[in-house]
Amino acid sequence: MAKIKSIDIENFGSYRGFSWNKSVIRKGEPQEFKRLNILYGRNYSGKTTLSRIISCIETKKYPDNYNNPSFSITTESGVISTNNVFSVNENVRVYNKDFIKRNLSFLEDHHNGQIETFAIIGSDNQKLEEQIKVQERNLGNIEERSGLLYERQIKLNNMNKARELEESHNSDIEKKLKNHANNKIKKNRTYGHANYNITKIRADIDKIRKNSIDILSDEEVSNLKSLTKEETLNEIIINSPYQPQSLHFHKKVEDIVSKKINPTAPIQDLLNDSILQAWVKSGITHHKGKRNTCGFCNQELPADIWQKLDKHFNKESDDLDRNITEVSNSLKSEISNLSNILGLTKDQFYSSEKSNFETYYKTYDKSLNLYKKQLDNLLNVLEKRKNDIFSSIQISPLENDGRDLTLIIKKMYELARKNNNKTKTLAQDKAEAIEKLRINDVAVFIQNIDLAKEEQKSSELKKKSESETKDLNEIDNKIEEIKKRIEELRIQQNDERKGAEKVNEYLNHFFGHKGLSLKADEDSKESTFIFKIMRGDNEAYNLSEGECSLISFCYFIAKLEDTKTKGKDLIIYIDDPISSLDSNHIFFVYSLIESVIAKPLKNSDGSNNYKYEQLFISTHNLDFFKYLKRLSHPKRKNSNNGGKSKAISDSQYFIIESGEHSSKISLMPNYLKDYTTEFNYLFHQIFLCRDSINANENHERFYSFGNNLRKFLEAFLFYKYPYQYDKNNSLERLIKFFGEDPTSTTLTNRISNELSHLEEIFDRSMKPIEIPEIPKLANFVLDKIYEKDPDQYNALLKSIGEPERVP
The missing domain is CATH 3.40.50 (Rossmann fold)
Known part of the structure; x- marks a missing residue:
């Protein structure tokens, strides 16, 4: 205690x-x-x-x-x-x-009150006390390092250490999670958000584990980051599907170049020299009907030159030449249009589709070049026949009919449609990209700190803590059982009748009051006792x-x-x-x-x-x-x-x-402790009021001055004037004491009574104490005591620890 x-x-x-x-x-x-x-x-x-x-x-x-x-x-x-x-x-x-x-x-x-019962240990319960001591020895004592209580202290220390290790480890994990959530993810402008915290990072970790989410590649991360920065693109206009014409042209060219024709009157030199023949044919358009001399050598043209040439270059050859020109022009137009058949560029696509576009485009470019080469080959064959109109040509079968080109264009158009659809889902796609990036960040983080290993350690520490707690609970249960047993033994020792007897013992032994006693009556219904105060045989x-x-x-x-x-x-x-x-x-x-x-x-x-x-x-x-x-x-x-x-x-x-505002406790003055009389105390209180300065430090003395003065004068004057001649004159002793000074007598009586009795002049308690009057009266009374009996006055001063007053 x-x-x-x-x-x-x-x-x-x-x-x-x-x-x-x-x-x-x-x-x-x-x-x-x-x-x-x-x-x-x-x-x-x-x-x-x-x-x-x-x-x-x-x-x-x-x-x-x-x-x-x-x-x-x-x-x-x-x-x-x-x-x-x-x-x-x-x-x-x-x-x-x-x-x-x-x-x-x-x-x-x-009527409604009662006396609470209590029990004390009976004198005939020594065996129970011995049993209690045995149980208490089993409990032991921590200071003496004995029994279950000391064992419990050891278990408690072990449990506290285990819990401290567990809490410290969990706190370290918690700190890492909080730091990553608050300082890494929340502050990341790409995929963080203002409300991200430890609760959300734990939810992300659960999601990663539940769905077995793998860490993304650098390329995947880069694409997702690009997607988060995407702005909405215009819709891609898709051309009509391209229909390859290679088979059509191949058939036409084959028909033309394989056709056989003969001149009406052939000129053998021209037949033998196709270049010369082509040169002559082209010269016809420059000379016939325009001039009679050769544009090359300026010699006179023979008169029958046109008839001979007309018979060599007959109508059939002219028709074939015309067909060759028409088909050649169609082929050239077809080849020229190939540059516009796709109508797509990489810039039209979102970054997530650009890589697919580029892959497709390589295939497209290859297919287009092969297809164009086929058409160029057909054009070359026509040119060759045109230059040697009378020599038929056998062309090789078509190697590329354009179906692979059509297929790749179809795929690229599908990619374009997908890209157009992405415009509608861009906001959602960006949100999903942000989440994937954040989830990937968390996945990388938990891999870096090896969270699974840390949690495994937490689990082991928890098992250790739970084991120590279980051990402590087991020993607590044992201690509780022993305490319960001790309480049961104490209850068996309890005897309310002994409690009542002890009260009676004190009443009779110390006060000799045999008339009153305390009785413990048993309440059979409640199996308890009721205390009653008795006067003799009757309830008092x-x-x-x-x-x-x-x-x-x-x-x-x-x-x-x-x-x-x-x-x-x-x-x-x-x-x-x-x-x-x-x-x-x-x-x-x-x-x-x-x-x-x-x-x-x-x-x-x-x-x-x-x-x-x-x-x-x-x-x-x-x-x-x-x-x-x-x-x-x-x-x-x-x-x-x-x-x-x-x-x-x-x-x-x-x-x-x-006091006026509060009660206070202080050391007892020596005179009160030594003399054990209130008379010295009252004198001291009056003595302290002789100077108004003391009111600043201890106002309550001045507040109680009237009551103190009245009680002091009653005692002092009674012993000085033990006989009162006029029982009806309350001022008789005051007048004798103050002598021929009626003003002082009246003032003393007024202050001592008005300040100590308020029932008839209650308004006095509502007014400030008249401080200047109190020191004046205190000094007057003290001076009168000294004047009347200096020996007694100095004795009173000495009793309160003050020096004697000299004349």
Whole structure:
């Protein structure tokens, strides 16, 4: 259990902005709570509120109607604040009004209230205790490195290491995936997009694996990238299918060149020389009907030259020549038109089809050249016959009829139609290209990092982690079974009747109150016990406030020995347990605290063994406070400069005061701690108000001045003038004290009464305190005391740590 060292309260009940280090100070240094802490404060000063803050640790909830609570408790092991107060596991037990409401609601509501039962270990359960010890030995202890708890710690460490390795490896994979998704793909202008993230890259990886997608070649990647940059092209106009004419021309040429003709009167020289014959025939068109001399030698042409030539070049040869010319011209026209039969260029195609076009075009060009060569051959044959009109020619069969040309043109037209269709699907094709590029990028990435191998390692690490977790769960189950068994044994030990007997023991032994007792009645239907308060043989109702206080406090002390509490190092907070009790019962409450809680046990080495880890007791009653000073005060060892240790007090005294804006905690003045009287305290408060400058540092003293002055003068003047002659004159003692000064008497009476009683002059509480009047009156009263009895005045000064006043 970690001791409480200090507490800061920003907002809780009567506390607002309370800072421990600014208030609880001695010689300029903040002090701390110790093992035993005695707190004194008047009613409504903030004592119960402080106990409620500590109680939040025990009850795991805030009191009703506390809005926006804010506090922090500094302990030896850390800070408990409103952020974690319900999650800490500290052994705290608090006695205050809330404890009574929770556990003894019967005292406030006899009809609907009840008394919560509790059980303590019975004296006849030694065998059960031995069985519990055996089970506890099986559980063992981490610090002692024994039993299942130590084994569990080892398993827990192994599991944590395995999980850490698994998480670290998975985190590394996650980091690589995130980095590639965010920095490589998302930022790629070709195929990335703004929303690409680790979830999407995982989806792409699943797609690659599910569809067994292979990595693309460099050429495929290049084509896809080109496609992503494509702009819409115009539609390609496709020509009518070309019909080859080679067979037709071959037949015509064959008919012409194979035809045999003879001259009517042949000229043998021309027949013998085809070149000469061709030269003569061409010269006819230049001479006949135009001139009578030879255009070559300028000699006179013979008169019968035309008749001879006409008989040699007869009509049949002329017809054949004319046919040759006609067919030649058709062939030439056909050859000339071949350059326009395709009507396609590479630039008309999308980049994805250009390679196909180029492949087709090579075949087309080859087929076209072969086809054209065939036609050229036919043309040459005709030319040859034309030059030797009377010699027939046998031509070879046609090698290329143009069907391969027709076929390749057909394929290229199909490619053109496909290209035209691509215009309609270009947007979708580009989207598909982008996806293929992105998928390929991911495929290359997972190959580079060998993701399959990394995931295999993750799987192995997961199996290891799961195995370690399984081992831990198995040992946890064993521990849980043992704890369950211990709980079952504890339940068998529980005896609610012993709890009631313990309360009665305290009532009878310490308070001699045999008239009241607590009885544990068994409820046969529920198999449980019910606590009842008895007066003799009858159930008690209409208890006095004092009886309620006695029973509730004895109940609390007895409950410290219940099965949930006994044996634990406790922080105990007891808030004003003497409400409505007379002086005798106040002493007995002190005796009960001393004997059951405060008095230490002796160890074998003579050292003290305290029954509590830390004890807080608060009160408003000076008589009870006087007894609390007699409690066994704990001591602790402290090494001095010489290396020797000596025992020093481990107790501390505090005072809780209510101010104008907030309650506050401070160290108790020595005079109050040493003399145990409020008289010295009141004198000190008046003494501090003698200078208005003090109002800037501690305004609440001035706020309480009237009440303090009234109470001090009542006590001081009573002992100085114990007999009052005129019972009806409330100012008689004041007049005697101040003498022949009616103005001062009236002023003192007004301030002390108006500032301490507001019921008839409530508007005074709504107005600012008249600071200048207070120091004036404080000094007047102090001066009068010194004037009347300087010895007593100096004794009072000495009791509050102030130097004596000299004449």
